[in-house]
Amino acid sequence: MPILSAENVSVTYPSARGAVIALHGVSLAIERDEFVVALGPSGCGKTTLLNLFAGFLAPTRGRILFDGTPVAGPGAERGVVFQDDALFPWLDVIGNVEFGPRLKGIPASERRDRARALLELVGLAGFERHPLWELSGGMRQRAGLARALAANPAALLMDEPLGALDAMTRERMQELLLDVWGRTGKSVFLITHGIEEALFLATRLVLMSPRPGRIAQAYELDFGRRYLAGEPSRAIKSDRAFIAMREQILDSVFLREAA
Amino acid sequence: MSEIDLELELPGAFRESGAPRRLSSPRGALGFVTIAILLIVWWVASDLRLVPALFLPSPADVAFKLADVWVDGFADATLAQHLAASLARIVAALVAAILIGVPVGLAMGLSRPVRAIVDPIIEFYRPIPPLAYLPLVIIWFGIGEFAKILLIYLAAFAPIAIATAAGVRNLPESRLNAARSLGATRWQLVAHVVLPNTLPDILTGIRIGLGTGWSTLVAAELIAATRGLGFMIQSASQFLVTDVVVMGILVIAFVAFALELAIRFAQRILVPWQGRG
Numbered sequence: 001m002p003i004l005s006a007e008n009v010s011v012t013y014p015s016a017r018g019a020v021i022a023l024h025g026v027s028l029a030i031e032r033d034e035f036v037v038a039l040g041p042s043g044c045g046k047t048t049l050l051n052l053f054a055g056f057l058a059p060t061r062g063r064i065l066f067d068g069t070p071v072a073g074p075g076a077e078r079g080v081v082f083q084d085d086a087l088f089p090w091l092d093v094i095g096n097v098e099f100g101p102r103l104k105g106i107p108a109s110e111r112r113d114r115a116r117a118l119l120e121l122v123g124l125a126g127f128e129r130h131p132l133w134e135l136s137g138g139m140r141q142r143a144g145l146a147r148a149l150a151a152n153p154a155a156l157l158m159d160e161p162l163g164a165l166d167a168m169t170r171e172r173m174q175e176l177l178l179d180v181w182g183r184t185g186k187s188v189f190l191i192t193h194g195i196e197e198a199l200f201l202a203t204r205l206v207l208m209s210p211r212p213g214r215i216a217q218a219y220e221l222d223f224g225r226r227y228l229a230g231e232p233s234r235a236i237k238s239d240r241a242f243i244a245m246r247e248q249i250l251d252s253v254f255l256r257e258a259a
Numbered sequence: 260m261s262e263i264d265l266e267l268e269l270p271g272a273f274r275e276s277g278a279p280r281r282l283s284s285p286r287g288a289l290g291f292v293t294i295a296i297l298l299i300v301w302w303v304a305s306d307l308r309l310v311p312a313l314f315l316p317s318p319a320d321v322a323f324k325l326a327d328v329w330v331d332g333f334a335d336a337t338l339a340q341h342l343a344a345s346l347a348r349i350v351a352a353l354v355a356a357i358l359i360g361v362p363v364g365l366a367m368g369l370s371r372p373v374r375a376i377v378d379p380i381i382e383f384y385r386p387i388p389p390l391a392y393l394p395l396v397i398i399w400f401g402i403g404e405f406a407k408i409l410l411i412y413l414a415a416f417a418p419i420a421i422a423t424a425a426g427v428r429n430l431p432e433s434r435l436n437a438a439r440s441l442g443a444t445r446w447q448l449v450a451h452v453v454l455p456n457t458l459p460d461i462l463t464g465i466r467i468g469l470g471t472g473w474s475t476l477v478a479a480e481l482i483a484a485t486r487g488l489g490f491m492i493q494s495a496s497q498f499l500v501t502d503v504v505v506m507g508i509l510v511i512a513f514v515a516f517a518l519e520l521a522i523r524f525a526q527r528i529l530v531p532w533q534g535r536g
Contacts, residue, residue, distance in 0.1 A: 084433055086433035
């Protein structure tokens with residue numbers, strides 16, 4: 001049984017000029033251990049799809065299932081990482097990571113140990129007591145990732161987590177995301193508009209197209225697994241297979257736009 | 260106004276060499292010079308007897324009067340007692356305004372029906388100068404402490420409640436969603452996200468409320484009081500003791516300035532993330 005699935009889901013927003021169809025008849029199942037990346041231009045409904053999985057939004061038609069049970073709202077079993085990081089500035093780094101466990105009433109010493117281990121996992125060891133405004137954009141996203149992991153979710157939903165970062169930090173963070181995925185074995189659903197990022201991270205890449213938002217194409221990939229097996233990321237990204245795949249996706253995007 | 264500002268600042272802003280100019284320190288120095296010049300003009304005008312002492316006592320007279328009233332008192336109370344009476348009133352009223360205004364503001368921000376009910380009440384009385392309804396407060400509650408504290412409370416309550424409600428509505432949606440996806444219940448959202456996220460706005464409301472409360476307090480004491488800085492000025496003016504009047508005005512200004520500094524200090528300690536989070 002997939003951990004998360006969308007079954008023939010449509011989302012329609014009312015607007016002044018009539019109904020706007022954000023998603024039309026989308027079906028997608030995310031299996032355990034999968035790293036699914038939704039790629040598409042703005043307006044293709046990828047954020048809407050993520051909000052459905054997170055439970056921030058209910059579908060107009062169709063259903064969203066977590067582990068076979070309909071999703072009724074947000075829940076700790078589906079962790080979310082936000083593009084604007086959405087950290088709590090009144091808490092320091094470790095306070096943010098401990099937020100979920102603290103709400104659940106987990107004893108202080110236990111949640112502290114877990115938070116420290118997660119900060120080490122995301123490369124923020126030594127920054128536990130730093131206030132957020134001393135962190136760079138990349139460090140803030142690492143803290144956001146650790147915070148989402150601290151609630152021990154079964155699935156991790158990431159809403160363009162690297163979208164606001166500079167190119168160099170982005171490359172490093174892509175490797176970190178794969179490392180964390182490999183170490184924790186979480187199911188991941190990530191959305192992005194970066195083609196290379198999508199190719200590098202995804203075990204399954206879902207190409208979405210706009211007006212109305214729908215899934216146009218899906219690809220099974222193994223570049224991320226090759227990175228985890230020890231191949232350097234630069235070598236993978238300049239590999240012939242990687243470039244061919246990139247061109248194929250670009251072609252299909254441009255063909256669709258021309259049509 | 261803006262043209263003058265431009266003229267003064269453009270040469271500095273467009274300087275081609277050297278480190279970027281810090282704007283705060285020259286401005287601070289400029290403010291200091293302004294005050295010094297005003298003091299000198301005051302001193303010269305009174306010393307040369309350009310204005311009779313009855314209308315404008317010299318700075319030295321006022322300073323001596325401060326010491327005099329501090330030790331011997333004026334109108335049956337020392338300066339410390341007048342000051343304490345005024346401060347006790349503003350503190351009592353402010354505590355009440357915070358204890359009631361913050362929960363009311365939170366409820367207004369969180370619930371549309373509450374906002375629909377409370378908003379017209381606040382918006383009706385808020386623009387009315389407190390001195391306009393002071394007579395009614397006196398008719399209802401007499402001239403005791405309660406009436407004065409109630410008046411200051413009303414003046415401080417509105418800005419605190421309004422700022423709190425606005426702060427709640429400014430909560431970024433992603434922050435709310437982040438907490439919900441970490442398993443927060445409705446009450447946990449209010450206690451652990453809405454309240455701390457609103458704290459900067461609450462403190463801004465308190466700062467504004469403190470300002471309006473202080474000006475209302477002094478005005479209330481001018482009319483109905485037997486002790487307090489406003490009362491001290493009022494009784495001094497009836498006997499044309501102008502130096503006490505001037506001294507009282509300066510003390511009121513100084514206290515207002517000290518209260519402002521105290522609340523700014525509280526903001527730095529309590530919400531260090533404000534403006535950089």
